[in-house]
Amino acid sequence: MTDLNARAETLRALHSGEMLVLPNVWDAASAEVVAEAGFPAIATASAAVSAMLGYPDGEGAPWREMFAAAGRVAAAVSLPVTVDAEAGYGLAPREFVDRLLETGAVGCNLEDTDHRSGGLADADEHAQRLADIRAAATDAGVPIVVNARVDVFLGDRGVPEPDRLAEAVRRGRLYREAGADCVYPIGVRRRDDIAALVTELACPVNGNVGEELNLVALREVGVARVSYGPRFYRAALAGFKAAIEKLEG
Template identity: 75%
Template sequence: MADLKAHAERLRELHRGEMLVLPNAWDAASAATVVEAGFPVVATASAAVSAMLGHPDGEGAPWQEMFAAAARIARAVSVPVTVDAEAGYGMGPRELVDRLLETGAVGCNLEDTDHTSGGLTDAHAHAEWLAAVRSAADDAGVPIVINARVDTFTGSGGIPEHDRLPEAIRRGSLYRDAGADCIYPIGVRDKDTIATLVKELGCPINGNASDDLDLATLRAVGVARVSYGPRFYRAALAGFLSGIKELLP
């Protein structure tokens, strides 16, 4: 437990300094490769882990399989591990925290999509749940780093495009005040929008690197953390496909 606490504190510290770059892993081998390359943290991507396990994203994989994969990743490395825990798999706050700590993870993504309806959860109810997760982590003695994902830009909930930014700010503010360490407005693709979120929320923001938002741009606007989701998993498969096609007559 002391090691987990130290890893959690290190992960939180890395959100406050130089921008934390997270090329997401999907299994023990890819996690070890991330560390070998020199990155100080391993983050998982649920889309990649689910696909590797043969299930669709969006809580399509049983949580037992997802957490078992996370445990194998954590055992393979000696750095902090943060897990994409999707929407929490219907677990209560204390169970979720206990399961995460059992895997060896000290951080988690928690999204505000309701995978039953396909829409967004009620923001106030989700904030209360995040606050309970924060409290459960405190009770467990490990300050788990909560990366609260805001899904307004994904099109979930049918929010009109012109309302997505103000709704993201509203939701992000609630989640920040509930105890989230970082806010993750997934799907933002333009500089002005991510810069506005950094300014308005005043807390660490997780951005996505893309062709339109490179690392230099994200760093310039003050993004604290950058993730890649399943990009490198898909690139690995594309490389595999290209290589084996050369074997065909």
């Protein structure tokens, strides 16, 4: 538990100062590659892990299999590990925290998509769940790092485009007040939007690299953390496919 505490505090500290870049992994081998390249922490991507296990993203994989995969990642490296835990798999807050800590991870992404309806969860209810998870982590004795994902910029979540920025700010503030360490407005594509979120939320913000948002741009607007989702998993499969196709004939 002392080691988990130290890793949690290390991961939290990495959200201040130099921008934290997290090339997301999907198994022990990819985690070792990222660690050997000198990155200070390891993050999984649920879409990549679930695909590797043979399931669709969006909580299509059983949580036990997802956490078992996370455990293999954490066992392979001596760095803080944060797990993309989707919407938390319907686990009660204390059970969620206990199962997360059992993997050896000390951080998690928690998204505000309701996978039963396909839309967004009620913001106040989701904030309360985050607060309950924060309280459960405190009770468990490990200050896990919670990255609260805000899904309003995803086009199929029912928020009209003109309203997305304001709704992301509203939700982000609620989640921060509930105890989230970082807010992750996934799907932001415009520099002005991510800059406004950094200013309005006044807390660590997780960004994604895109056409208008390279690492330089994200650093310039004050993003604290950058992640890549399943990008590198898909690139690895594409490379594998290209190599296999060269064997034909």
